[in-house]
Amino acid sequence: MLTATYSGDRTIEVSEAEPSTPAPGQVQIAVAYTGLCGTDLHIFHGSMDARVQTPLVFGHEMSGTIAAVGEGVTGWAVGDGVTVMPLAWDGTCPACLAGNQHICQNLDFIGIDSPGSLQALWNVPAETLVRLPAGVALDHAALVEPVAVAVHDVRRANLQPGDTAVVIGGGPIGVLIATVARHFGADVLVIELDEKRRAQIEGLSFATLDPRARDQVAVVEEWTGGAGADVVFEVSGAAQAVRGATSLAKVRGTIVVVAIHPTPREIDLQRVFWRELSILGARVYERRDFETAVELVADGVIPADLLITRIVPLSKTAEAFADLEAGRAMKILVDVAGQR
Structure with missing residues (x-):
């Protein structure tokens, strides 16, 4: 073979x-x-x-x-x-x-x-x-396996219907997180640099943002009525994204670190302190995440x-x-x- x-x-x-x-x-x-x-x-x-x-x-x-x-x-x-x-x-x-x-x-x-x-x-x-x-x-x-990753990430965030979620990074896992989060009832914004990927994501009826074209903090604050997002998923793996993620979350909001970061990153701990933010890691998945992922694939979600x-x-x-x-x-x- x-x-x-x-x-x-x-x-x-x-x-x-x-x-x-x-x-x-x-x-x-x-x-x-x-x-x-x-x-x-x-x-x-x-x-x-x-x-x-x-x-x-x-x-x-x-x-x-x-x-x-x-x-x-x-x-x-x-x-x-x-x-x-x-x-x-x-x-x-x-x-x-x-x-x-x-x-x-x-x-x-x-x-x-x-x-x-x-x-x-x-x-x-x-x-x-x-x-x-x-x-x-x-x-x-x-x-199914990457969908299970996304399901686990969304569950780890304790995302609730009606929450606002920012996904930083519009690659496959970012798109899957956005899809699962929306399926679970969230309003989603995807931040992505690549123009072609943004077009694909917009084709799925997601709001997108090129952070080079518009100030991402201003956009998120406008979108959330000045509050900030309930959950921010860092999926890009970029150092700049990690530094910026804390500025997008609401008071007592949650940041979920999804991407693999092979080296240590800087993070704005002053912002974490000031807004009482929660930072969570999300590594793999549990059996129930896989079972949900199979259902989502089978149902065409x-x-x-x-x-x-x-x-x-x-x-x-x-x-x-x-x-x-x-x-x-x-x-x-x-x-x-x-x-x-």
Whole structure:
């Protein structure tokens, strides 16, 4: 079978490998599609070299069907449509014992810390499977994982119907957060520098703002009657966005840090103090977030066709990263099974 691996030094290699049979407690998935995301870009850039073991078969946003079932696995059958919640926790650390297994202190993020879905046949623990409803397109279903991220972010913010939410950064996760927040009843403004992305986001009937053209603080204050936003989601990963986020939130507002920041950032703690702001981290997701994400994809709430810029064969994975780096795509899926 073909696999795509990160070998270090910004190198992606596609090569043949022998599939292995699923161990007891595992299932083997015939992977259909794998989405490439910002975390994969961090791996490609070498920002996670201290964490990953190379060569690494990466990828964790995926869809597929069960190809084989290992010994002791019940409730699953060959042909079932699935996606994977790619988290394996130890169950014994203080975080797990406190009920926060999804951010286990010894978490195995599958596709980063262990082999991922850019391979035709992928063996995973059965407990990571999430069932797909019949009729859901497998290319759309490859978006369930990032949708679960957005659902978790919105829930982490405790966003309420009627709240105002600013999303800083209109990439795939930013668009998904905006979509989920609106679905949960919020009024949303997306701040995005790229003109093409703003046009796409406006096509989904979201208000957008180019912060180079208009003062973002003035716009948000006008929009909220001088109060500031209930919630600000920092999704861009830019230092300037972090510095500016505190100026957009209302008194006792909430800032949710979604983006991965590989280096420490400056933040206006005077503003945090003055307005009694809450700053929250939002890392991955819980099982209920995945289940909600499946429903949102299946019900057509998620603008999957807008988000998926194109689908490429596994052999073109390296070229896909070049396009993502250059901002030439919103979301690229890899056709692992060779369906297109």
